[in-house]
Amino acid sequence: MGNRAIAEHAPAAGFYEEKGRFSGLFAWIFSTDHKRIGLLYMISILILFSVGVVFGFLMRLELVSPGKTIMEPQTYNSIFTLHGVIMIFLFIIPGLPAAFGNFFLPIQIGARDVAFPRLNLLSWWLYISGVVFALLALFTGSGPPDTGWTFYAPYSTQTGTNVSLAVFAAFILGFSSILTGLNFVTTIHRLRAPGMSWFRMPLFPWSLYATGWVQLLATPIIGITLLLVIFERLFGVGVFDPLKGGDPILYQHLFWIYSHPAVYIMILPAMGVISEIIPVHAHRTIFGYRFIAYSSLAIAGLGSLVWGHHMFVSGQSYTADVVFSLLTFLVAIPSAIKVFNWVSTLYKGSIVMETPLLYALSFIFLFSIGGLSGLMQGALSVNVHIHDTAFIVGHFHYVMFGGTGFGFFGALHHWFPKMFGRMYNKTHSRIAWFFLFVGFNMLYFPMFILGWMGMPRRYYDYLPQFHTWHLMSTIGSWILISGLILMFANLIRSLRKGERVGSDPWGGSTLEWSISSPPPKENFEEIPRIDHGPYEFKGASKE
Amino acid sequence: MSATGIAVEQHKDYIGAKIGMWLFLFTELLLFGGMFLLYSVYRSKHPAEFHNAAAELDTIVGTLNTIILLTSSLTMALSIAAIHRGNKRLCMILLAITIVLGTCFLVNKYFEWGAKFSHGIYPNSEYLLSFEKGEILFFGLYFTMTGLHGLHVLVGIIVLTVMLTKIINRPHRGVVFEGVGMEKLQGAHLAVLGERDERVWESEAIDETVRSVAISFKYLPVGKRIRVEEYANLETSGLYWHLVDIIWIFLFPLFYLIT
Numbered sequence: 001m002g003n004r005a006i007a008e009h010a011p012a013a014g015f016y017e018e019k020g021r022f023s024g025l026f027a028w029i030f031s032t033d034h035k036r037i038g039l040l041y042m043i044s045i046l047i048l049f050s051v052g053v054v055f056g057f058l059m060r061l062e063l064v065s066p067g068k069t070i071m072e073p074q075t076y077n078s079i080f081t082l083h084g085v086i087m088i089f090l091f092i093i094p095g096l097p098a099a100f101g102n103f104f105l106p107i108q109i110g111a112r113d114v115a116f117p118r119l120n121l122l123s124w125w126l127y128i129s130g131v132v133f134a135l136l137a138l139f140t141g142s143g144p145p146d147t148g149w150t151f152y153a154p155y156s157t158q159t160g161t162n163v164s165l166a167v168f169a170a171f172i173l174g175f176s177s178i179l180t181g182l183n184f185v186t187t188i189h190r191l192r193a194p195g196m197s198w199f200r201m202p203l204f205p206w207s208l209y210a211t212g213w214v215q216l217l218a219t220p221i222i223g224i225t226l227l228l229v230i231f232e233r234l235f236g237v238g239v240f241d242p243l244k245g246g247d248p249i250l251y252q253h254l255f256w257i258y259s260h261p262a263v264y265i266m267i268l269p270a271m272g273v274i275s276e277i278i279p280v281h282a283h284r285t286i287f288g289y290r291f292i293a294y295s296s297l298a299i300a301g302l303g304s305l306v307w308g309h310h311m312f313v314s315g316q317s318y319t320a321d322v323v324f325s326l327l328t329f330l331v332a333i334p335s336a337i338k339v340f341n342w343v344s345t346l347y348k349g350s351i352v353m354e355t356p357l358l359y360a361l362s363f364i365f366l367f368s369i370g371g372l373s374g375l376m377q378g379a380l381s382v383n384v385h386i387h388d389t390a391f392i393v394g395h396f397h398y399v400m401f402g403g404t405g406f407g408f409f410g411a412l413h414h415w416f417p418k419m420f421g422r423m424y425n426k427t428h429s430r431i432a433w434f435f436l437f438v439g440f441n442m443l444y445f446p447m448f449i450l451g452w453m454g455m456p457r458r459y460y461d462y463l464p465q466f467h468t469w470h471l472m473s474t475i476g477s478w479i480l481i482s483g484l485i486l487m488f489a490n491l492i493r494s495l496r497k498g499e500r501v502g503s504d505p506w507g508g509s510t511l512e513w514s515i516s517s518p519p520p521k522e523n524f525e526e527i528p529r530i531d532h533g534p535y536e537f538k539g540a541s542k543e
Numbered sequence: 544m545s546a547t548g549i550a551v552e553q554h555k556d557y558i559g560a561k562i563g564m565w566l567f568l569f570t571e572l573l574l575f576g577g578m579f580l581l582y583s584v585y586r587s588k589h590p591a592e593f594h595n596a597a598a599e600l601d602t603i604v605g606t607l608n609t610i611i612l613l614t615s616s617l618t619m620a621l622s623i624a625a626i627h628r629g630n631k632r633l634c635m636i637l638l639a640i641t642i643v644l645g646t647c648f649l650v651n652k653y654f655e656w657g658a659k660f661s662h663g664i665y666p667n668s669e670y671l672l673s674f675e676k677g678e679i680l681f682f683g684l685y686f687t688m689t690g691l692h693g694l695h696v697l698v699g700i701i702v703l704t705v706m707l708t709k710i711i712n713r714p715h716r717g718v719v720f721e722g723v724g725m726e727k728l729q730g731a732h733l734a735v736l737g738e739r740d741e742r743v744w745e746s747e748a749i750d751e752t753v754r755s756v757a758i759s760f761k762y763l764p765v766g767k768r769i770r771v772e773e774y775a776n777l778e779t780s781g782l783y784w785h786l787v788d789i790i791w792i793f794l795f796p797l798f799y800l801i802t
Contacts, residue, residue: 115559182566190559220570224577228687236667237683239581244683245676250584254577 014421014518032117035519037124038103039419044128045099046488048090053481055083060443060477063470066462073460077146078161080458084149085134085166089173092404093262094127096269097215098180100411101208103419105184107512107519108202110193110528115186119179126176133169137162148458150259153240153251157232164233171226174219177265181215184208193511195530202510202534203292207272210296214261214268218304222258225251249314256307264303266400267367268296270407271338274360277414278342280508281357282349285535288341295334302331312383321380328378335371339364354506355429359410362437366402370395373448388458391451397444409436409487416491417505421517422498428490435483442476510534557775564779568786571695575790578688582797585680592677598802599664600685601655605799608651609791612696615644616788619703619781626774631710638707638777641784645700652693656686685798692794695787702780710773728753 015035020027028036059079062069071079102120106113114120138144141162147155151170156163188209192201229251231237238244240251279286286292308316308324342364351357373395376382386392417423446469451457455466462470504513515523586593622637659682663670666686671679733746 115556116563119563178570182563182570185566186559186563189562190556216566216570217573220573221577224574227691228578228581231666231687235686237687238666238679239585239683239687244672245585245589245680246683247584250581254580257577 014516015521016518018521030121032113032121033521034102034106034113034117034120035419037120038099038101040124041094041102041127042099044124044131045091045095048086048131052083052086052091053484055079055086057477057481059083060474062460063462064474065471066464066467068461074143074146076460077458078144081145081148082138085145085170087400088149088262089170090127090131090134092266092400093173093177094180095266095404095408096273096411097184097208097211097265098123098127100273100408100415101180101184101204101211101269104415104512105187105205105208106191107515107523108205108510108534109188109191110196110511110524110530111187111191112522112524112527114183115190116183120183123176123179123183126172126179130169130173130176133165133172137165137169141165150255151226151229152255153229153232153248154242156229157240164230167226167229171223171230174223174226177215178219178223181212181219185212185216188212193527193530199290199293200530200533201293203275203286203289203296204269204272206293207268207275207296210300211265211268214265214300214304218258218261218265221254222262225254225258228254249311249316252311252314253307256310260307260310261300261304263396263399264299266404268299270363270404271296271299273407273411273414274342274363275338276508276510277356277360277410278345279349279535279537280414280506281354281360282346282351283507283537284345284349285533285537286341287344287347288337289533289535291337292341295337298334299331302327302334306331309378309383312380313387325378325380329375332371332375339368354413355424355426355433356410356414356506358430358433359406359413362433363403363406363410366398366406366440370398370400370402373398386451388456389451390447390455390457393457394444394447394451397447402440402444406436409433412491414506415512416494417501418512418517418519420495420498421500422494422496423501423505424490424494424498428486432483432487432490435479435486437483439476439478439480439483443473443480444476446470446473446476507537509537555775560775560779561782564782568782571786571790575688575691578684578691579793579797582684582688585677585684586801589675589677589680592675593681594801596674596678596681597798597800599659600799601658602799602802604651604655605795608648609795611644611648611651612788612791615641615648616785618644619784623774623778623781626710626777634777635707635710638703638710642700642703642707645696645703645784649693649696649700652689656689688794689798692787692790695790699780699784699787702783706777706780709776 015033018033020031022030028040031037058071059076062071062076062079102114141164143161145151145156145159145161145163145166147159147161147163151163151167156167188201188205228237228239232240236244238246240246240248242248275286275292306324306327308320309328312321312325342360373391377386377392377395413424413429450466450469450473453466453469455462455469501517503516505517506513511528512519514528618637618641622634622641625631625634625637659665664682665671666683671682674682728749729751731749733749734742735744736742
């Protein structure tokens with residue numbers, strides 16, 4: 001790193017120093033600056049992620065041996081519900097778009113802020129109120145919800161636990177997600193810098209654009225579904241109650257019409273992050289730019305039409321089964337296009353194995369396992385065998401945690417120097433990655449085997465023949481958590497102690513690397529004019 | 544960094560605001576879409592029972608409400624047209640009529656629901672549970688869908704009321720002049736022009752002896768003038784109102800006219 005660059009940005013405080021109307025905490029929670037809102041989201045999301053990890057840890061601990069280990073069955077039911085609700089609604093759905101999207105979308109397209117800054121702040125406040133309601137649901141009423149994160153009717157409409165409040169929390173969180181999507185789609189339409197045509201836009205904004213549409217079009221369906229569960233519980237309307245003519249299968253349809261596309265709300269931004277990390281650390285322009293951009297839209301489109309593959313054993317019509325199975329296989333095509341393009345980008349690149357690239361490569365590896373096991377489940381006959389087993393749990397953890405989770409950590413390590421103006425300890429971050437990667441595989445791969453052997457998901461107890469794999473999985477969870485602790489300790493320490501960096505520590509070529517680290521309040525003193533694509537490395541060098 | 548003297552842009556993006564509103568309307572359509580999906584499935588399962596249950600609803604009140612809501616959409620559109628032409632008074636009258644019509648709709652709905660309740664027809668009531676399953680579903684959907692629609696009408700009325708008060712209390716337009724350097728004024732005249740560009744007043748030539756020039760205006764607001772953002776906001780509020788209307792246009796035949 002050149003000394004000149006460091007001297008140039010000597011009091012590198014950027015937007016952190018900006019004096020607004022308020023000071024202290026209020027300067028953050030009432031700020032409409034997209035960077036501050038992004039960090040607010042990131043802090044709140046990571047805190048809730050830690051809570052979710054604790055619940056996951058407790059579940060694994062309970063399953064370390066057959067029979068009762070540390071908790072009662074009812075507690076176990078609540079804990080897997082809370083683990084799911086927190087990880088899905090509070091961590092992984094808002095995760096990348098709300099934290100990194102808020103911070104980097106305007107910068108990457110050369111704008112000073114998002115289209116609706118106040119709406120942006122409102123969506124963070126809605127997120128926080130959702131969190132508050134979710135927490136209230138734990139401690140008030142008659143016990144924490146025990147339905148699983150899917151809130152399936154008719155159980156959810158009849159159980160005595162505090163489902164209404166938890167469902168209302170999810171409804172509010174959905175509203176927050178809609179507003180973020182609306183904001184991003186409008187921002188991308190209206191605020192691209194002059195000269196930044198659609199195909200000069202970096203791939204992270206492209207993925208956020210596709211995500212934004214899914215958020216907009218799919219989330220209202222879960223909104224109404226959750227409202228109906230509340231109406232059902234409060235007034236006994238009867239739309240999901242067989243006694244009054246209602247059909248619980250329709251609940252499943254409505255639920256998955258949102259919740260399957262939601263899977264793509266989770267994974268698409270992570271794919272965008274990987275498309276940013278790989279060219280920067282391979283110092284080579286991305287291979288197949290347009291294909292990656294279009295495949296995001298294709299995944300968003302196709303992904304909205306496959307919800308029925310969650311319901312192959314629900315008794316829906318056989319025709320529906322076949323159609324949904326076919327469409328499910330089709331989603332693999334755009335996903336694979338991305339993977340092939342990333343790998344091709346690495347070919348003949350000047351690869352530097354920095355930590356973000358390690359995360360990106362593990363994303364490709366883990367996502368491929370997750371995706372291919374998804375195809376197994378998409379096949380009708382195999383699905384009947386493994387439906388509702390631990391195989392499914394293994395699959396979606398490989399896609400969600402191995403995919404989006406590792407994408408999130410990759411983004412964290414890739415953009416950390418830009419966000420805070422300091423570099424973390426690279427050796428420690430590699431060690432943490434190693435623990436995470438090994439622990440992850442040890443924790444979740446046994447679930448594939450267990451599921452294949454017939455271990456059902458969400459069960460509190462199991463037969464002795466499953467013991468070895470459960471034990472291995474639980475030990476894996478300990479390794480994984482050690483890796484997480486090491487990673488966060490390293491990052492938190494580096495906030496103050498890390499070495500200062502210049503504006504472009506990796507040699508990246510997108511707009512965020514052209515401004516100082518951390519970015520100034522208005523991002524750009526002068527809105528840049530764009531006359532080339534996002535990944536042209538000629539002349540770009542580390543600063 | 545704005546501290547160094549770069550002016551923060553006060554520019555407002557009205558097209559962006561409209562795009563945002565349209566996107567929001569899509570989400571509203573899909574919100575109701577979920578219920579229309581339930582309706583279509585249950586109606587295809589129980590066509591005869593839906594038919595019978597629909598006979599219980601009062602078509603006359605329904606028709607009246609449809610007329611009221613359609614008229615309110617007309618007055619809403621006219622109100623926007625009026626503000627485009629700078630006719631503040633007419634705009635406010637039409638907007639007030641829209642709000643009154645929206646309220647009439649809700650009052651009618653209140654009496655309609657009230658009548659059903661007094662006959663013992665409400666979700667989970669003993670009397671309703673003695674009906675056929677399809678009829679229970681019909682009324683379950685009726686109360687949920689018209690209830691949620693009513694809520695949207697209420698929100699619309701609140702939004703329009705806010706718009707009305709904003710237009711009534713319209714602040715006077717502030718005029719900001721960019722500072723002009725003295726060197727640029729050297730040798731020039733200052734003048735005030737009338738409507739046909741005739742010179743109402745003219746200063747003497749400004750030379751080196753002049754050290755500063757101060758101009759003060761007395762600004763007299765004219766009733767007609769409306770700020771551009773007011774009609775942009777009114778237009779987006781109007782979009783929302785029309786959405787509420789269009790949902791009713793589907794609810795009305797599906798619940799009242801299938802007998």
